[in-house]
Amino acid sequence: MTKEKSKHNFRSDVLPKLVTVGPVTVLLLCLVLIPLILVGVMSFCRTDEYYNVVYKFTFTNYAKLVSPDYLKIYMQSLVIALLTTVMCVLVGYPFAYIIARTRSRKKKLLYMLVIIPFWTNSLIRIYGWRTFLGNTGWFNKLIMAIGISKEPIEFLYKTGTTVFGMVYCLIPFMILPLYTAIEKLDDSLLEASSDLGAKPVKTFFEVIVPLTASGIFSGSIMVFIPCLGYFFVSNILGGGNTDMIGNLIERQFKSANNWPLGAALSIILIVVTLLLVKLYQKLGGDMDDLGV
Amino acid sequence: MGKIVEIKGVNKIYGTNHVVKDLNLSVDEGEFLTLLGSSGCGKTTTLRMIAGFEKPSSGEIKVEGESIDEKEPYERDVNTVFQTYALFPHKTIFANIAYGLKMKKVPKEEIRERVLKMMELVQLSGFENRYPSQLSGGQKQRVAIARALINRPKVLLLDEPLGALDLKLRKQMQLELKRLQKKLNITFIYVTHDQEEALTMSDRIAVMHDGVIDQLASPTEIYEHPKTRFVATFIGETNTYDGCVTSIKDGIATVTLENGAVRVACGEDFSVLEYSTVSVRPEKMRFSKEPKEGFELVAVVKDYIYVGAVLKCLVALPNGNELKIERLAGQELPTIGKKIYPYWDPQDAVLIHNESHSIFKALDEIKLV
Numbered sequence: 001m002t003k004e005k006s007k008h009n010f011r012s013d014v015l016p017k018l019v020t021v022g023p024v025t026v027l028l029l030c031l032v033l034i035p036l037i038l039v040g041v042m043s044f045c046r047t048d049e050y051y052n053v054v055y056k057f058t059f060t061n062y063a064k065l066v067s068p069d070y071l072k073i074y075m076q077s078l079v080i081a082l083l084t085t086v087m088c089v090l091v092g093y094p095f096a097y098i099i100a101r102t103r104s105r106k107k108k109l110l111y112m113l114v115i116i117p118f119w120t121n122s123l124i125r126i127y128g129w130r131t132f133l134g135n136t137g138w139f140n141k142l143i144m145a146i147g148i149s150k151e152p153i154e155f156l157y158k159t160g161t162t163v164f165g166m167v168y169c170l171i172p173f174m175i176l177p178l179y180t181a182i183e184k185l186d187d188s189l190l191e192a193s194s195d196l197g198a199k200p201v202k203t204f205f206e207v208i209v210p211l212t213a214s215g216i217f218s219g220s221i222m223v224f225i226p227c228l229g230y231f232f233v234s235n236i237l238g239g240g241n242t243d244m245i246g247n248l249i250e251r252q253f254k255s256a257n258n259w260p261l262g263a264a265l266s267i268i269l270i271v272v273t274l275l276l277v278k279l280y281q282k283l284g285g286d287m288d289d290l291g292v
Numbered sequence: 293m294g295k296i297v298e299i300k301g302v303n304k305i306y307g308t309n310h311v312v313k314d315l316n317l318s319v320d321e322g323e324f325l326t327l328l329g330s331s332g333c334g335k336t337t338t339l340r341m342i343a344g345f346e347k348p349s350s351g352e353i354k355v356e357g358e359s360i361d362e363k364e365p366y367e368r369d370v371n372t373v374f375q376t377y378a379l380f381p382h383k384t385i386f387a388n389i390a391y392g393l394k395m396k397k398v399p400k401e402e403i404r405e406r407v408l409k410m411m412e413l414v415q416l417s418g419f420e421n422r423y424p425s426q427l428s429g430g431q432k433q434r435v436a437i438a439r440a441l442i443n444r445p446k447v448l449l450l451d452e453p454l455g456a457l458d459l460k461l462r463k464q465m466q467l468e469l470k471r472l473q474k475k476l477n478i479t480f481i482y483v484t485h486d487q488e489e490a491l492t493m494s495d496r497i498a499v500m501h502d503g504v505i506d507q508l509a510s511p512t513e514i515y516e517h518p519k520t521r522f523v524a525t526f527i528g529e530t531n532t533y534d535g536c537v538t539s540i541k542d543g544i545a546t547v548t549l550e551n552g553a554v555r556v557a558c559g560e561d562f563s564v565l566e567y568s569t570v571s572v573r574p575e576k577m578r579f580s581k582e583p584k585e586g587f588e589l590v591a592v593v594k595d596y597i598y599v600g601a602v603l604k605c606l607v608a609l610p611n612g613n614e615l616k617i618e619r620l621a622g623q624e625l626p627t628i629g630k631k632i633y634p635y636w637d638p639q640d641a642v643l644i645h646n647e648s649h650s651i652f653k654a655l656d657e658i659k660l661v
Contacts, residue, residue, distance in 0.1 A: 188374050188376055191372075191378065194344075195366070195371055195372045196391050196439070197366045197395035198395045199366055207380060211382060
């Protein structure tokens, strides 16, 4: 009797779960969990004189990471990521507001303006900007042709340019959650605010901003975190002057060939990210909003 | 009593949709005026034009003699109670009610005093620190009303404010609203599709139909002397019969219907051979076992419906049309299947111009000439 029942359970309960969730679980195990464990283990290892990884336990990697040189780069990363996030909010909010409030067919067009670049490889787009902004690039040619400046202006390899590139790459991640939040706004609340004597600016700060705070919040998380790791932007546009954590990691795995140190840096970045997400949750953020 | 709101020749057109047609309406100070009509009749659009959320396509709206067409909603001395309440979900009840005063930069002390007083008036004391999501529908409704009234508007606009409440609460709120309005002596313009609500609360009712005001009068006048067929059928229950006036004598018209002639009191604006509609309320209908003079209707009793205080009797005319007769429960009624002769006091029935037949009327006149 019990045997029959357990057989029945297998067919109706276990089997469907195995078929549906099973493959994904295996995939996640192989591609996420195992590599992650590998990175974790490697971060406590050292290298021999030929840069081969030696599996012997050590804290030296983490000890190196608190040196002033590294701390300076962490700070620089945070400053750039913060600037990028603020710029994304300032630029993205009006745009998201316009898309969400447009009622005509233009809405789709505006939406596509955000989505289409998002589908194009960002590495290529950033290379495009480097060519465009370079000393012999079109932008400088234009500036000299108009007569704004006689000499080409040095745009590349500056913090501002790196931030610009980051904003350019990451702004869809800000606009999409903002759009969702603004779209949900009930028109009658805006009407009520106006009805009660609030001028448009007052309505914006008293009603619109507080009610779309969740969008600003999740957008900020979704810009800030990838920004720390987008090494290619600071590589191409910052040219080593605006190094971030992502650049350090990339260098350890490639040119410096010090995988354990790179692994330790990666672990730090993962921990920072998790802490930020935890903070987001603590402050009442909805995890679903991050899954755009 | 002065005119507080004057609407002059206002039209509202959305694309090809003419929602409000050449509307003229003036509202007296301190009056409770209801715009009554079914959905899509233009009543809410009219209200939104007074509030400033919509701009009239043409025409003029004045508040206290001053045109407000150029004023934004936040510059107008009118406040709205929204159908969905539109309370700010991120603000406490106190902050919600204080919002209008805060925008006017009233001193904090005074705001506090006035908000607490207003909360007492709408029986919400003690709810200051709650959020709208923690309140019941009826309580939210009170907050919405308090939030609007605290600004001491010249006119309070109410857009189906009780629509979301259950019947019992609605009845209670109707009386409370009426009490508040009398106490504060503020002009209310109230939009509803509920004719019973309109009859209970209003000083005057404007029945709107297809963007036009069909009739503007007191509840009694609207109920007892409807001017159009729409007003007669929309407000309360009624039996209508289409027919042709065959003679008029001493203010009583004889109207010939498909099933025979009946008698009805009529005004001087009716003439013989005019197509018209007779409207008789079910409670005014009578019946006898013998034919009555001047009435030629014969009907068969089909069914009874028991609705508590009254008993409704459905009778069928030979052409299949059904009539409703209402009697207080306990009064004697004929048994089902019996033949009866419906009649009424001609003064209890209303004769209405039948505009849909005006073309036939014109054709008939030509024939007669």
